[in-house]
Amino acid sequence: MTTTQHDAAALLGACLTLAVPLCADCPPEPGRLSLDLPPTQELCLTPGESLAVTLYMSCLDVPVSGYQVFLEFDTAALQFVSGEYILPEPFGLPLVWPIQAEGGYVDFAAGINVMGGQLPTQADAPLAHLTFAALATTSVTSVRFRPHAPPTQLSTADGQPLLPALVDTPPLQVSPACALHLGDLDCDGDVDFDDINPFVLALSDPAGYGALYPNCQVLNGDCNQDGQVDFDDINAFVALLSGG
Numbered sequence: 215m216t217t218t219q220h221d222a223a224a225l226l227g228a229c230l231t232l233a234v235p236l237c238a239d240c241p242p243e244p245g246r247l248s249l250d251l252p253p254t255q256e257l258c259l260t261p262g263e264s265l266a267v268t269l270y271m272s273c274l275d276v277p278v279s280g281y282q283v284f285l286e287f288d289t290a291a292l293q294f295v296s297g298e299y300i301l302p303e304p305f306g307l308p309l310v311w312p313i314q315a316e317g318g319y320v321d322f323a324a325g326i327n328v329m330g331g332q333l334p335t336q337a338d339a340p341l342a343h344l345t346f347a348a349l350a351t352t353s354v355t356s357v358r359f360r361p362h363a364p365p366t367q368l369s370t371a372d373g374q375p376l377l378p379a380l381v382d383t384p385p386l387q388v389s390p391a392c393a394l395h396l397g398d399l400d401c402d403g404d405v406d407f408d409d410i411n412p413f414v415l416a417l418s419d420p421a422g423y424g425a426l427y428p429n430c431q432v433l434n435g436d437c438n439q440d441g442q443v444d445f446d447d448i449n450a451f452v453a454l455l456s457g458g
Contacts, residue, residue: 240273241379245368247271247283248381249357250340257384258392259348265292267344267357267383271304271368277334278376280305280325280369281341284362289318291355291388295345299324304339306332313342319360320344325369334371352389358382396437397454399423401430405454413451416443 240246250268251257259265269283287294297313297320299305306327313322322342326332346357359366359380368376397405399412416423416435420443423432435443437450 243379244276244376245271245274245278245378246381247281247359247366247368247378249285249359249383251383256392258387258389260390260392261348261350261388263348263392264295265346265348265357265386267346269341269344270339271341271378272338273379274336274338274368276376277336277371278368279334279371279373280307280309280323281367282309282323282364283321283366284360285320285344285357286318286360287315287320287346287357288353288355291349291351291353291386292346292357293349294320295347297322297342297344299342300340302327302330302332304332304335304337305341306330313344321362348388350390352391353387355386355388356383391433391439394431394434394436396434396439397451398434399427399430401427401434407455409451409455417445417447 248270250270252266252268255266256263271278271281294315297315299308299313299322301308304326305324307325307330309323309325310321313320324341326334344357359382364375365377366380368378370376395401395403395405397409397413399409399416402408412423412427412430413435415426416432420432423430432443435447435451437447437454439450440446
C-alpha cells in the first residue's frame with residue numbers, strides 16, 4: 215500500500231469511527247438549507263395524495279441564531295395544506311405566525327428565544343414541516359426556494375447574514391397514472407410470468423378482467439402508456455417482463 219492509499223484508508227477509518235464533520239457530504243457554502251422528503255414519500259403523486267416536506271438545516275460552519283426562507287410551489291399542481299415550526303429547538307421564537315401560503319409563495323422565519331435562555335447553534339436540525347396535497351392534473355413540479363430580496367438566509371450569532379446552499383425537493387410527478395403499476399396485472403406487487411394470463415384477459419375481455427381482479431386497474435396493462443389496453447401494448451409488456 216502506498217503512503218497516499220494508507221492515508222486515505224486511515225481517513226476513511228476515522229470517518230466511519232468518529233463521524234467527523236470532514237467526512238460529511240457538505241457543500242462549499244457555509245451551511246445548507248434543504249427541503250427534504252421522508253424516506254417513504256413517493257415521488258409520483260396521485261390527485262389528493264399528501265406531500266410532506268421538511269425544512270432542514272445542516273453543515274453549518276458557525277453557530278446561527280435564526281433563519282428566514284422564501285419558498286414557492288406550483289398552485290396548478292399542489293395545494294398548501296399546513297405548515298408548522300418545530301419547537302422549541304433549535305429556534306423557539308417564530309417571527310412569522312402562522313406559516314401560510316400567499317398564492318404560490320410560503321415565507322416564514324424563526325430565531326432563538328433569548329429570554330428563554332436559548333443560544334445560537336450549528337447543530338444539524340429540522341426547522342419546519344410543510345404539508346401539500348396533489349391536485350387533479352398531470353405535471354412535473356417541486357417545492358423550491360425562490361429568488362427574493364432579501365434572500366433566504368441564516369443569521370449568525372452577531373446578526374450577520376449567512377447564505378447557505380439551497381436544495382429544493384426532487385422533481386415530483388403529479389398524475390392519476392401514478393396509481394398504476396404497469397405490467398402488474400395480478401396486482402401482487404411485481405411484474406412476472408404470473409401476469410401473462412391476466413394481461414391476455416385484459417386484452418381480450420376487459421370486463422372479465424375487472425370481475426376477476428376487482429382490486430386492480432385494467433390500465434396496468436397500458437404498458438405503452440397511450441391511454442388504452444390493446445395489442446400495441448404487447449411489446450411493452452414483454453419488455454417489462456424481461457426487466458426492460
